[in-house]
Amino acid sequence: MASRKPLVMGNWKLNGSKAFTKELIEGLKTELAGVEGCDVAIAPPVMYLAEAEAALVGSKIALGSQNVDVNVKGAFTGDISTEMLKDFGAKYIIIGHSERRTYHKESDEFIAKKFGALKEAGLVPVLCIGETEAENEAGKTEEVVSRQIDAVINALGVEAFNGAVIAYEPIWAIGTGKSATPAQAQAVHAFIRAHIAAKSQAVADQVIIQYGGSVNDSNAAELFTQPDIDGALVGGASLKAPAFAVIVKAAAAAKA
Numbered sequence: 030m031a032s033r034k035p036l037v038m039g040n041w042k043l044n045g046s047k048a049f050t051k052e053l054i055e056g057l058k059t060e061l062a063g064v065e066g067c068d069v070a071i072a073p074p075v076m077y078l079a080e081a082e083a084a085l086v087g088s089k090i091a092l093g094s095q096n097v098d099v100n101v102k103g104a105f106t107g108d109i110s111t112e113m114l115k116d117f118g119a120k121y122i123i124i125g126h127s128e129r130r131t132y133h134k135e136s137d138e139f140i141a142k143k144f145g146a147l148k149e150a151g152l153v154p155v156l157c158i159g160e161t162e163a164e165n166e167a168g169k170t171e172e173v174v175s176r177q178i179d180a181v182i183n184a185l186g187v188e189a190f191n192g193a194v195i196a197y198e199p200i201w202a203i204g205t206g207k208s209a210t211p212a213q214a215q216a217v218h219a220f221i222r223a224h225i226a227a228k229s230q231a232v233a234d235q236v237i238i239q240y241g242g243s244v245n246d247s248n249a250a251e252l253f254t255q256p257d258i259d260g261a262l263v264g265g266a267s268l269k270a271p272a273f274a275v276i277v278k279a280a281a282a283a284k285a
């Protein structure tokens with residue numbers, strides 16, 4: 030089995046300001062100095078990519094974004110392109126977050142198009158998938174995550190997951206303080222990897238599968254003991270440098 034370097038990514042969502050961006054990144058640079066063994070990325074609001082790019086100079090923390098649109102240029106009011114993200118040095122791009130699926134009615138097929146646009150541009154898709162509480166209680170978790178993954182496989186082929194990231198985020202765990210247990214998350218992560226392995230073992234072995242949903246400085250270490258949890262996509266706890274650093278260090282230690 031290929032060894033996978035964990036990735037911990039902060040999704041700042043709709044939070045921050047120019048000053049906050051600078052301050053948080055300075056804090057992260059201090060807290061994470063000398064930490065090896067875990068890739069780290071942050072996704073501030075796109076409004077603050079310029080401040081973030083400048084503040085990250087000299088740091089190994091990668092820049093990301095919380096969304097992208099499918100068109101590269103032209104009359105698409107309000108859209109943001111892959112090329113614009115590249116212009117700011119962004120690398121890891123979150124797509125299909127449940128908040129976009131819910132509030133902006135993004136479909137599996139539309140998200141697969143975004144995945145393709147990112148691959149074409151040489152950017153790393155961070156594909157969010159996960160079930161609602163009702164789907165979970167109805168025993169539909171595997172059906173839902175399969176459908177969300179298959180939309181990409183059907184459009185682009187399983188090889189599209191080479192070098193890509195999947196973030197399994199059960200919707201009932203997002204921002205609720207009610208994280209999935211390590212065993213619950215591991216079971217779904219193993220299912221996702223096996224689902225991809227049915228098409229290509231090699232692709233499944235290398236794909237990073239992050240867990241997301243109320244990850245914090247107290248529960249991260251135990252989540253990372255699970256073999257198929259390759260890091261985390263962190264919301265609330267990514268807004269404080271010390272808490273986020275604890276999560277990064279826990280991933281580095283667990284996967285060393």
Ligand SMILES: O=C[C@H](O)COP(=O)(O)O
Pocket residue numbers: 040126198202203204205206241242243244262263264265266
């Ligand atoms: O993208 C991050 C997730 O939605 C998790 O957010 P949270 O850590 O605030 O629960």
